[in-house]
Amino acid sequence: MRQRITELLVAKAEEQVVTVAGWIRTRRDTGDFSFLEVNDGSTLINMQVIADKSLGNYEEEVKKLSTGCSVMVEGVLKESPAKGQSVEVHASSVTVVGWADPETYPLQKKRHSLEFLREISHLRPRTNAISAVARVRSRLSYAVHNFFQEKGFTQVHTPIITTSDCEGAGEMFQVAATGKDGHFFGAPAGLTVSGQLQAEVYATALGDVYTFGPTFRAENSNTSRHLAEFWMIEPEMAFCDLQGDMEVAEEMLKYVLADVLEHCVTDMNLFDKFISKGIIERLQSVLAHDFARVTYTEAVDQLLASGQKFDFAVKWGIDLQSEHERYLTEQVYKRPLIVTDYPAAIKPFYMRMNEDGKTVAAMDILVPGIGELVGGSQREERYDLLAERMEAAGLDLEEYGWYLDLRKYGTVPHAGFGLGFERLVQFVTGMANIREVIPFPRTPGFAPC
Amino acid sequence: MRQRITELLVAKAEEQVVTVAGWIRTRRDTGDFSFLEVNDGSTLINMQVIADKSLGNYEEEVKKLSTGCSVMVEGVLKESPAKGQSVEVHASSVTVVGWADPETYPLQKKRHSLEFLREISHLRPRTNAISAVARVRSRLSYAVHNFFQEKGFTQVHTPIITTSDCEGAGEMFQVAATGKDGHFFGAPAGLTVSGQLQAEVYATALGDVYTFGPTFRAENSNTSRHLAEFWMIEPEMAFCDLQGDMEVAEEMLKYVLADVLEHCVTDMNLFDKFISKGIIERLQSVLAHDFARVTYTEAVDQLLASGQKFDFAVKWGIDLQSEHERYLTEQVYKRPLIVTDYPAAIKPFYMRMNEDGKTVAAMDILVPGIGELVGGSQREERYDLLAERMEAAGLDLEEYGWYLDLRKYGTVPHAGFGLGFERLVQFVTGMANIREVIPFPRTPGFAPC
Numbered sequence: 001m002r003q004r005i006t007e008l009l010v011a012k013a014e015e016q017v018v019t020v021a022g023w024i025r026t027r028r029d030t031g032d033f034s035f036l037e038v039n040d041g042s043t044l045i046n047m048q049v050i051a052d053k054s055l056g057n058y059e060e061e062v063k064k065l066s067t068g069c070s071v072m073v074e075g076v077l078k079e080s081p082a083k084g085q086s087v088e089v090h091a092s093s094v095t096v097v098g099w100a101d102p103e104t105y106p107l108q109k110k111r112h113s114l115e116f117l118r119e120i121s122h123l124r125p126r127t128n129a130i131s132a133v134a135r136v137r138s139r140l141s142y143a144v145h146n147f148f149q150e151k152g153f154t155q156v157h158t159p160i161i162t163t164s165d166c167e168g169a170g171e172m173f174q175v176a177a178t179g180k181d182g183h184f185f186g187a188p189a190g191l192t193v194s195g196q197l198q199a200e201v202y203a204t205a206l207g208d209v210y211t212f213g214p215t216f217r218a219e220n221s222n223t224s225r226h227l228a229e230f231w232m233i234e235p236e237m238a239f240c241d242l243q244g245d246m247e248v249a250e251e252m253l254k255y256v257l258a259d260v261l262e263h264c265v266t267d268m269n270l271f272d273k274f275i276s277k278g279i280i281e282r283l284q285s286v287l288a289h290d291f292a293r294v295t296y297t298e299a300v301d302q303l304l305a306s307g308q309k310f311d312f313a314v315k316w317g318i319d320l321q322s323e324h325e326r327y328l329t330e331q332v333y334k335r336p337l338i339v340t341d342y343p344a345a346i347k348p349f350y351m352r353m354n355e356d357g358k359t360v361a362a363m364d365i366l367v368p369g370i371g372e373l374v375g376g377s378q379r380e381e382r383y384d385l386l387a388e389r390m391e392a393a394g395l396d397l398e399e400y401g402w403y404l405d406l407r408k409y410g411t412v413p414h415a416g417f418g419l420g421f422e423r424l425v426q427f428v429t430g431m432a433n434i435r436e437v438i439p440f441p442r443t444p445g446f447a448p449c
Numbered sequence: 450m451r452q453r454i455t456e457l458l459v460a461k462a463e464e465q466v467v468t469v470a471g472w473i474r475t476r477r478d479t480g481d482f483s484f485l486e487v488n489d490g491s492t493l494i495n496m497q498v499i500a501d502k503s504l505g506n507y508e509e510e511v512k513k514l515s516t517g518c519s520v521m522v523e524g525v526l527k528e529s530p531a532k533g534q535s536v537e538v539h540a541s542s543v544t545v546v547g548w549a550d551p552e553t554y555p556l557q558k559k560r561h562s563l564e565f566l567r568e569i570s571h572l573r574p575r576t577n578a579i580s581a582v583a584r585v586r587s588r589l590s591y592a593v594h595n596f597f598q599e600k601g602f603t604q605v606h607t608p609i610i611t612t613s614d615c616e617g618a619g620e621m622f623q624v625a626a627t628g629k630d631g632h633f634f635g636a637p638a639g640l641t642v643s644g645q646l647q648a649e650v651y652a653t654a655l656g657d658v659y660t661f662g663p664t665f666r667a668e669n670s671n672t673s674r675h676l677a678e679f680w681m682i683e684p685e686m687a688f689c690d691l692q693g694d695m696e697v698a699e700e701m702l703k704y705v706l707a708d709v710l711e712h713c714v715t716d717m718n719l720f721d722k723f724i725s726k727g728i729i730e731r732l733q734s735v736l737a738h739d740f741a742r743v744t745y746t747e748a749v750d751q752l753l754a755s756g757q758k759f760d761f762a763v764k765w766g767i768d769l770q771s772e773h774e775r776y777l778t779e780q781v782y783k784r785p786l787i788v789t790d791y792p793a794a795i796k797p798f799y800m801r802m803n804e805d806g807k808t809v810a811a812m813d814i815l816v817p818g819i820g821e822l823v824g825g826s827q828r829e830e831r832y833d834l835l836a837e838r839m840e841a842a843g844l845d846l847e848e849y850g851w852y853l854d855l856r857k858y859g860t861v862p863h864a865g866f867g868l869g870f871e872r873l874v875q876f877v878t879g880m881a882n883i884r885e886v887i888p889f890p891r892t893p894g895f896a897p898c
Contacts, residue, residue, distance in 0.1 A: 041655030098860035206490030411547035
């Protein structure tokens with residue numbers, strides 16, 4: 001049985017016989033022995049293996065090891081005299097499991113650009129940066145589950161294939177089965193753009209629920225911010241208003257940030273050093289302060305008063321663009337900012353109408369470097385008002401009868417939000433392009449593997 | 450702020466003022482006061498609320514409350530003198546939040562058939578059985594994450610939309626964007642049938658990984674065992690053989706069973722009483738024994754020797770049918786059974802060829818009441834043997850170049866398995882039809898909401 005390097009690094013300093021299995025990052029020869037840097041993916045940190053010429057296969061094999069070769073090493077774990085590492089393995093045997101021809105293996109010792117790595121998405125997790133993203137992403141995902149489960153929320157798996165179009169927009173992928181006559185599901189079906197409507201079904205039965213699943217947009221956007229397939233976290237809470245919604249969202253974000261700073265120290269140091277200098281301090285600062293809060297109307301006034309020139313002109317009623325959002329959170333507030341009470345006309349039909357009759361109980365959380373990270377609202381729980389807005393949005397009330405039934409029978413105030421998981425991973429890692437933070441990005445013209 | 454009933458049930462017996470919010474299950478009047486059974490979805494157990502005629506809205510509202518109405522109750526929590534409940538609330542106010550017209554509300558006090566409830570999937574989580582399934586499903590999901598995260602596995606989100614067809618079969622849903630010329634992704638794309646191939650990419654970089662995501666089959670099967678959309682858990686482990694694979698699978702199943710028996714006592718009692726008598730004892734028995742192990746060849750001999758009559762005749766080389774699997778695990782072994790080393794001809798191309806040249810290092814875990822719960826294998830890590838089998842399976846080696854690269858560069862022995870999550874929920878709850886254990890089942894001709 002192999003032992004993981006991440007566990008050996010914190011092992012007792014006493015000498016012990018260990019087995020390490022992984023991939024060669026580098027080999028350095030020095031007279032009578034070689035230093036092998038072995039990585040097993042459990043941590044960014046390589047195990048230094050000292051292989052000397054007494055090994056039976058030293059000349060024949062060990063001295064031919066190159067980046068990417070897989071090896072199984074047995075030896076003694078010892079304190080390392082070298083700077084920057086705690087332990088090393090003095091090999092009693094080095095078994096070559098698989099070779100990697102240095103003439104053709106695309107990953108070499110030199111640093112590769114993230115753009116180049118995107119073209120070889122099946123090999124890029126073997127690099128420091130992308131493996132660090134993978135570990136941080138996994139920890140963030142787990143932290144999200146821990147947060148909601150500890151708070152007594154029930155996870156609900158809302159459907160991926162759906163006959164509803166949550167946003168009332170048309171950017172939906174169509175799903176069909178080859179060779180089937182008519183519709184497989186008896187009606188046109190597509191890939192979900194949000195699990196919210198179905199999460200409402202469960203919130204109005206179980207109280208507090210959350211989803212964590214893939215969502216889709218058939219949008220022809222080839223930008224660093226868009227994916228055709230991405231993961232969303234969507235909590236939905238019965239007997240909850242916009243105030244409670246904002247509190248849970250802020251608490252959740254702080255919980256997962258603190259968690260990843262605690263559990264992913266090595267990986268976070270890499271991002272801090274090579275990807276986005278100072279990111280650890282910026283995340284710590286997020287933890288240390290309350291999120292700012294401002295209404296949409298106040299925010300528009302602030303943008304107008306700023307004298308700042310924007311590509312997209314500001315006036316009450318516009319949908320805030322990324323440039324506006326980032327200006328507010330980065331320049332005006334310099335911390336996460338919750339903007340509330342947007343004009344009803346630019347928000348979906350299900351958001352609860354405010355007393356003023358023109359804004360809705362919506363909230364977006366904007367964060368520096370990203371813009372919108374969370375979008376949420378209190379939902380319209382009043383049957384007549386909801387039906388009216390659905391009709392205005394051109395929805396077929398009969399088709400959405402199930403959604404209206406939630407208001408017809410034992411309706412309750414409820415609220416929820418959506419967190420784009422990849423945006424969260426970007427926020428934490430400082431990765432500028434969203435394609436770096438999902439294992440296999442799907443974008444227009446691009447879905448290899 | 451409301452308090453959850455599940456928390457109040459374990460609250461100190463001291464009298465305290467509480468707020469309970471939920472839905473009326475029943476109302477019973479008795480002269481000067483009414484008993485309201487209120488459920489908030491946090492537990493199966495209703496809170497008994499005692500509302501007396503001194504309440505201002507007693508005659509006007511409280512006495513009109515019916516099943517499904519939503520209420521907010523303030524009052525004093527007291528020890529209950531009634532049998533079978535620990536506490537009750539003496540209401541100082543009962544606010545009706547939403548009515549549910551008893552003339553039209555489909556859920557009434559009487560017991561509804563599971564078939565009927567399937568037709569109203571947006572209301573069925575308001576019933577005891579389906580809400581219990583939802584809570585158990587959520588706990589099982591969390592237990593799966595806990596198991597793998599505690600063992601140091603990294604969760605990987607493999608793609609939903611893919612241009613690969615893992616099983617080499619054609620039962621794939623096609624994905625397209627309306628109004629787009631040609632292919633949105635530049636090539637025909639479909640919904641994944643398994644995340645395994647992509648999980649192998651990450652296992653051969655990070656070591657131990659797992660996926661937990663939706664998978665799809667465009668199969669025209671209208672049975673109690675099939676869904677067009679279901680969730681799979683797929684761990685994949687580097688430097689692992691079939692032996693290690695079986696050990697992790699057995700350990701995982703026992704971990705999640707023990708977890709749910711510990712954390713979902715009330716819900717499990719419901720299943721034990723009303724859905725599948727004795728299920729708790731059967732699950733405890735699974736925990737208490739090692740899984741049996743048998744090779745496919747031995748299993749076929751046992752089936753032949755049994756004298757049992759099967760619809761599908763047994764001979765070496767057949768794919769075991771559900772009737773065979775259930776006979777083995779229910780009649781012969783009477784416990785979970787791992788069948789290994791299946792004929793290569795009936796298994797996918799990626800399974801590792803055994804020394805005999807005719808069987809592969811595959812394993813299926815069969816459990817009583819379900820049949821196959823887990824299917825796994827050691828993967829073929831030898832480039833030439835894999836390429837040969839891919840060609841025999843009619844796969845385009847160039848298209849799968851990324852998959853072959855994992856063997857070309859630093860190949861390692863590795864293994865993994867797939868666990869159908871809904872089958873696991875069925876196994877734990879005893880639900881006979883798979884449509885009861887997923888919130889919104891998708892089957893041929895059926896995808897409402």
